[in-house]
Amino acid sequence: MSEITPDLVRHLGVLARIQLDEEEVTRLTGELDAIVDNIAKVGEVATSDVAATSHPIPLQNVFRPDEVGGMLSLDEVLQNAPDADGSRFRVTAILGEEQ
Known part of the structure; x- marks a missing residue:
């Protein structure tokens, strides 16, 4: 049974403030489903026996030494x-207060 219906796509379009025509509703219904x-x-x-990962290979920061420049x-x-x-x-005042 399909969870995504044309009515749901129309509702999501309204929430996202996106105007969708019927062709887009039909296409997006299939794609979202x-x-x-x-x-x-x-x-x-x-x-649960598979560890969660955020990246497939381990990463580490590469730092350069701080050096005083000109x-x-x-x-x-x-x-x-x-x-x-x-x-x-x-700069222009941004808080509405004149100084």
Whole structure:
């Protein structure tokens, strides 16, 4: 028995605010039903003796040593700023409070 019905697809379209025509509803009903069936099949073979994995091979972070490099001067930092006030960036107030 199919879990995904055209009415359910229409409802999901409304929830997602996606306008679907009847051709799309018909196509998506079949596609979503196939997806749900495949997920159910995976659930049938997944057993408690199989360890859960997030990646098929072990991963580790590759870090580089921190090295102090050259720093930008104040003029270099502010040269591309849309608006600056002396030694600071000037930005529009975002909290509705004028300062």
